[in-house]
Amino acid sequence: MPDTPGRPIARALISVSDKTGLEPFAAALARHGVAILSTGGTARALRDAGVAVTDVSNHTGFPEIMDGRVKTLHPAIHGGILARRDDAGHRKALEAHGIAGIDLVTVNLYPFEEAVREGAALDRCIETIDIGGPAMIRAAAKNHEDVTVVVQPSDYTAIVEEMEAMGGATSLGLRRRLAATAFARTAAYDAAIARRLAAESDGDPLSHRFVLGGSRSRLLRYGENPHQAAALYVDPTAPPGVAQAALIQGKAPSYNNLADADAAYGLVREFGSPAIAIIKHNNPCGVAVCDTLAEAYERARACDPVSAFGGVVAANRPLDGATAQAIASLFTEVVVAPDADDEACAVLAAKGDLRLLLTGAGAAERGERLMVRTLDDGFLVQTEDAARVTAEALKTVTERAPTEQERADLLFAFTVAKHVKSNAIVYAKDGATVGIGAGQMSRVDSSRIAAQKAADASAAAGETRSRAEGCVVASDAFFPFADGLLAASAAGATAVIQPGGSRRDAEVIAAADEQGLAMVFTGLRHFRH
Numbered sequence: 001m002p003d004t005p006g007r008p009i010a011r012a013l014i015s016v017s018d019k020t021g022l023e024p025f026a027a028a029l030a031r032h033g034v035a036i037l038s039t040g041g042t043a044r045a046l047r048d049a050g051v052a053v054t055d056v057s058n059h060t061g062f063p064e065i066m067d068g069r070v071k072t073l074h075p076a077i078h079g080g081i082l083a084r085r086d087d088a089g090h091r092k093a094l095e096a097h098g099i100a101g102i103d104l105v106t107v108n109l110y111p112f113e114e115a116v117r118e119g120a121a122l123d124r125c126i127e128t129i130d131i132g133g134p135a136m137i138r139a140a141a142k143n144h145e146d147v148t149v150v151v152q153p154s155d156y157t158a159i160v161e162e163m164e165a166m167g168g169a170t171s172l173g174l175r176r177r178l179a180a181t182a183f184a185r186t187a188a189y190d191a192a193i194a195r196r197l198a199a200e201s202d203g204d205p206l207s208h209r210f211v212l213g214g215s216r217s218r219l220l221r222y223g224e225n226p227h228q229a230a231a232l233y234v235d236p237t238a239p240p241g242v243a244q245a246a247l248i249q250g251k252a253p254s255y256n257n258l259a260d261a262d263a264a265y266g267l268v269r270e271f272g273s274p275a276i277a278i279i280k281h282n283n284p285c286g287v288a289v290c291d292t293l294a295e296a297y298e299r300a301r302a303c304d305p306v307s308a309f310g311g312v313v314a315a316n317r318p319l320d321g322a323t324a325q326a327i328a329s330l331f332t333e334v335v336v337a338p339d340a341d342d343e344a345c346a347v348l349a350a351k352g353d354l355r356l357l358l359t360g361a362g363a364a365e366r367g368e369r370l371m372v373r374t375l376d377d378g379f380l381v382q383t384e385d386a387a388r389v390t391a392e393a394l395k396t397v398t399e400r401a402p403t404e405q406e407r408a409d410l411l412f413a414f415t416v417a418k419h420v421k422s423n424a425i426v427y428a429k430d431g432a433t434v435g436i437g438a439g440q441m442s443r444v445d446s447s448r449i450a451a452q453k454a455a456d457a458s459a460a461a462g463e464t465r466s467r468a469e470g471c472v473v474a475s476d477a478f479f480p481f482a483d484g485l486l487a488a489s490a491a492g493a494t495a496v497i498q499p500g501g502s503r504r505d506a507e508v509i510a511a512a513d514e515q516g517l518a519m520v521f522t523g524l525r526h527f528r529h
Helices: 022-031 040-048 056-060 075-082 088-097 112-117 122-127 132-142 153-165 172-201 255-268 293-303 321-328 342-349 404-417 443-460 483-491 505-515
Strands: 011-016 035-038 104-108 148-150 215-220 230-234 246-249 275-280 283-289 311-315 332-337 355-358 370-375 378-383 425-429 432-437 472-475 495-498 518-521
Touching: 011 022, 011 040, 011 075, 011 132, 022 035, 022 040, 022 153, 035 040, 035 056, 056 075, 075 088, 075 132, 104 132, 112 122, 112 172, 122 172, 132 148, 132 172, 148 153, 148 172, 153 172, 246 342, 255 275, 255 283, 255 311, 255 332, 275 293, 283 293, 283 404, 293 311, 293 321, 293 432, 293 443, 321 332, 321 342, 404 425, 404 432, 404 472, 404 495, 404 518, 425 443, 425 483, 432 443, 443 472, 443 483, 472 483, 483 505, 505 518
Parallel strands: 011 035, 011 104, 104 148, 311 332, 332 355, 472 495, 495 518
Antiparallel strands: 215 230, 246 355, 275 283, 275 311, 283 432, 370 378, 425 432, 425 472
16 A cells, blocks of 8 residues: 655644653654643653643543543543544534544553562552553554554654654654554553453463463564574563573574573572573583582583583572683583672673573562463463472382482482473483483483483593483383383483373383382373473
């Protein structure tokens, strides 16, 4: 559709919670002779800046009532926004009712998402639900043939530039783009409200209609591959995490960097002790918990030092200098942590290609997340796998029960297995992984790969025995046959943790007893596709 001549802006309505860039924008409108209507705090801010403004209540002849709940819901406002300028009947209605046209609507909404993110009580959240704002935004966006609508300060410059170039007017192309942004904004706002109320109503996060909203933080250079377009979106109601992390150094992280950083950070947050995870292609290649982060890093890296090269490292504690020195000794794409001290930042600054992301302490405090995966004609939604197995929940099914150390390592290994692509097998010893088999179509293949990884790391370190000897093994799902368990036993495993529930459990238990293994069932599966 060809563009139409620009629509001049004679009157604007401005009502904003976020006053970023407000003064220069309003001043630019005033230079073009635009009459400005406004409300409450926005009107005061404009007057303080020396910009002439008319209160909406004076324009409508009706005062704000009900503590400001009703102020712009008036025909003098909505008639001025919705009237089609090329419709003789609409122009006649404006004249008959003494309604002046409104050509620009500048509104950003009450901070509902911020209230949710801060954990505000329901009554406070409800009071931050904007009613008049979305109504004006939607009206202006609907009538974008004639009206310019802007909902974010980042678009002020584009409007001013067009007005400068077009004698105080805007083009249809810009108005249409801004209208699309406006509808997306109100959709995301309503999505946040719906999710908050659904969480309060019956405790069921999977409501009849699922809505998801976010704001684009930035465009990414590309997606998983260079021919794919991609962008990073932020959920404004979520506590800070990788998406909102501060980039302390290095170039902006890529799509794959962010995906791996999120996987790594999600894993280390499982542990109360200092923990390090090294991730490659969304799978851990080494995880450890120790008394210090530096020791945890060395032990996590030792699991698979070849794969650790060019990986993503996550820590669940603020980085210190010693840990940074250890990380800096190997090429690393991204490091993500809650914080970092000055020494750690100085050490990592010497690695110009390394990206350092700091999430802030609040990232560890989050509620239940919903996981979304698209299909060709829809999407799947599930609650996050937040289940954790405790020592008390373990059921010993073999003649031999695990020792205290084996039991601790079994729980550690099963926690790591939760973050490994299925079929997942994890060998661990003394709070560190020694071999990981991920994403195989056969569980026995995952067992063999994990054993081979342990043997390879041992050989590279000049050790005569495989590190898998004396380890424990975790399986994310039950062993359908005894072969996977026997492969782990052959590698040197002494104890096994698995969900149980196979029709051949008795056969697998008998094989474990024959090998002298201790085995516990969790009754909980951790598939990760």
